[in-house]
Amino acid sequence: MPEGGLAIQTRGLTKVFGRQTVVNGIDLSVPRGSVFGFLGPNGSGKTTSIRMLLGLAxxxxxxxxxxxxxxxxxxxxxxxxxxxxxxxxxxxxxxxGTxxxxxxxxADRFARTSTRTARVGEALERVGLTHAAGKKVRAYSLGMKQRLGIANALLTPRDLIVLDEPTNGLDPQGTREVRNLVRSLTAEGTTVFVSSHLLAEIEQMCTHAAVMRAGNLVAQGSLDELRQAGQSRVRVLTPDPGPARRVLAELGLAVEVDADGRETHPLDGESVTAPLDAGNWVDGPIDAGTRTDRPLDPERIVAALVAAGVRVRGFAVERASLEDLFVALTGEGFDVAQ
Amino acid sequence: MGSELAVLFRRRRTWVMLLALALIPVLVAVAVRISSAGSSGRGPAFIEQISQNGLFVALVALTICIPLFLPLTVGVVAGDTISGEANLGTLRYLLVSPVGRARLLLVKFVAAMAFCLAATVVIVLAGVLIGAALFPVGPVTLLSGDTIGSGEAALRALLIAGYVTVSLLGLTAIGLFISTLTDIPVGAMAATVVISIVSQVLDSLPQLSALHPWLFSHYWLDFADLLRQPIEWSSFGTNTLLQLAYLAVFGTLAYGRFASKDVLS
Incomplete structure (x- = not known):
């Protein structure tokens, strides 16, 4: 098996229940060693996909x-x-619990009987349930059951761990523990596939992500790739909005007519924004060696503005957050797509 | 397998059912003991025999349990096999452990049969013990008129427990099949019990006599044939064949259903 290949790959994966297509021809590619976030609103087909991956459906x-x-x-x-x-x-x-x-x-025929007690103990310790190991699960809280579920996934060394909504029912403390756990798993070389409807969770622990919407896979890639798919924009705060717009337009930027209504301090003047294509400038740390002068590097925009006598009181390149992207891809609010 | 049995017999419910079954011979024995103090000499012949020989308590108790109590408990266990796991959410975890679906069905069936055996043995054992405690125990007079010693009688009692267990093969297979159809264990349990009752009702309608030899409950009470000298094996053989046929049919149906089922619970 090639190292660095794919832990999970699907081609045209489709599931139809009756007349409803729940999963519609998705092509997942989960790289080995990644922490892969599987995002989507409730009812977008995440769990059904996971069931198919595991042979349950x-x-x-x-x-x-x-x-x-x-x-x-x-x-x-x-x-x-x-x-x-x-x-x-x-x-x-x-x-x-034990x-x-x-x-x-x-039930796993490959698990060795001789090490069972030790492995069970270890798994319980890893999720912090040692003190409740002898208690009947009936008496467990939702969070404790969730931890026990994670412990079950850790019983033997695994190459791939699939966690469907792992932080459901966990308190913030538990959520952080899950994040640490996932980190320690990747350190061991395990690929982790996490599904969630919570973007923040994915953003904090994943290296890659895929976004589902109404059974379709609408985006997939590393987090950086996904972020770049979103639109960045420049924002200029100035008391001279007119000239600022003109300069930006001369630089070839499509100035947004309707500012997005963000409140600005009266002394800062007005906010002028324009989308900035990622390809036109260098994102990330600028290294002197690779530096090339491109007309739309942010510092050149500022220079052009200042040269034109625009009083620049604030300047920022705002990157699209994953949240913007997520909302753009999946829609906002409760109108879960059918 | 061991784990399956452990789960079954670590459930309080299993013990409650076995205890309830054990109480029936005790109830019978105590009732007969009290009433025979001022006996009028009337009543069904077989119950009357108890006061002469305590070993008969076991047989009487079995006869009472077979139509309803045994199918009830077996229905609970067999109906719970797959749907119970689905209901708890453990089915999906067992399957990804992974347990092959055929293996899971087999293990579940064997465990349910283990319960059947335990249930009948409990009834027989409780019957013999309470009988020995309350009534005289001696050589047993068989239905054919011969007399056998206590040791031989114990052997016959075990044989009868075996016969009753075999009799429950068909019902267990039906329960297993129904259990693969639903995620609601109570539904599967009730359906299994209802089917056993329907079968017995059909068996009691003389108009349907052509159907009778094919009903899985038809030979349930024929264990008395084991109390003849020499033992009348034919009903044991016919019953076993019939039960195996039911097992084959419903086992196949259960596998056909379960192997391709989407586990969405």
Whole structure:
């Protein structure tokens, strides 16, 4: 298996329930070693996709490769290397946390019996449940069950861990622990596939992401790539909006007529904005060696403005946040697309 | 497999059901004991025999349990097999562990049968113990008129427990199949119990006598044939064949349904 290949790859993955297409021909590419965020509003087909990846539901059409092997045909050899938390934890309420993990571990024929007790203990410790290990799961809080679910995914060393909404029901403290856990997993070389409807969560722990909307995959790539797909813009604060607009237009920027209504301090004058194409200037740290003078490098815009006598009181290049992108891709508010 | 049995027998529900079944022979024995103090000498012959030989408590209790109580408990266990896991959300985790779907069905079926065996053995054992405690125990007079010693009688009792367990194969397979159809365990349990009752009702309608040999409950009470000398094996054989046929049909249906099912619970 090639190192640095894909941990998950799907081609034209489709799921139809009755007349409703829940997942519509998605092509996922999850690089090995990445923390891959699978984003989308509720009901956009994330969990159904995950169920298909794990062989729980059959695909209506399309191909799935997980860890280099066909799913669901090779489920028997693939799944032991995959840990999963799928749509919330599921446990026997009448058994203790330890007994639940032992039960699921013994269902895995590749898991060694001799190390079971040690592995169960370790997994519980990793999610901070050692003190509640002997308690019946019935008495667990939602957050504790969620932790136990994550512990189950960690029972044996895995190559891929799939976490569906891992921070559901967790307090902020628990959410941070999950982030740390994911970080430590990637340090061990595990690929982590996290689904979430919370952008902030993905932004904080992922290296790559894909965005689902109404069963379609609308964006995919590394976080940087995604950010660049969004529109950056320059914002000039000046008491001379007229000349400022003219200068920007001369530089070839499409000045936005309707300023976005952002409040400015009266002393700063008006805000003039124009979208800035990422290709026209150098993003990221500017290294003297690679520096090239391009007409739209921000500093040249400022120079042009000042040369034209515009009183520049503020200047900023605003990068599109992932949130803008997410909202642009998936729509705003509660109007979950059908 | 061991884990499956552990889950089954660590449930309080399982123990409550076994305890309830064990109470039936106790109830029978105590009732007979009290009423026989001032006995009028009337009542069904087989219950009367108890006061002469305590070992009969076990048989009477089995006869009482077979039509309703055993199917009820078996229905609970068999109906819970797959739908119960689905309802708890553990089914998906078992499947991605991974457990092959065929293997899971097999393990579930074997565990349910283990419960059937435990249930019948509990009834027989409780019956023998309470019978021995409250009534005289001695050589047993069989239906054919022969007499056998206590040791031989114990053997026959075990044989009967085996017969009843085999009798429940068909119902368990039906329960397993129904359990793959739904995510709601109570529904599967109730349906299984209802089917066992329907089968017995059909069996009692003389107009449908052509159908009778094909009903899985038809031979349920024929364990008495094991109390003849020599043992009348034919009903044991016919019953086993019939139960295996049910197992084959509903086992296949369950596999056909479960193997291709989308697990969305």
């Amino acid at each position: 059959s695909a209506t059409s399309g191909e799935i490769t997980v860890l280099g092997q066909q799913m669901p045909k090779r489920a028997g050899t693939v799944l032991p290397r995959v840990g999963a938390l799928i749509e919330g934890p599921g446990f026997y309420p009448f058994l203790s 007994a639940n993990l032992r039960r699921l571990d013994s």
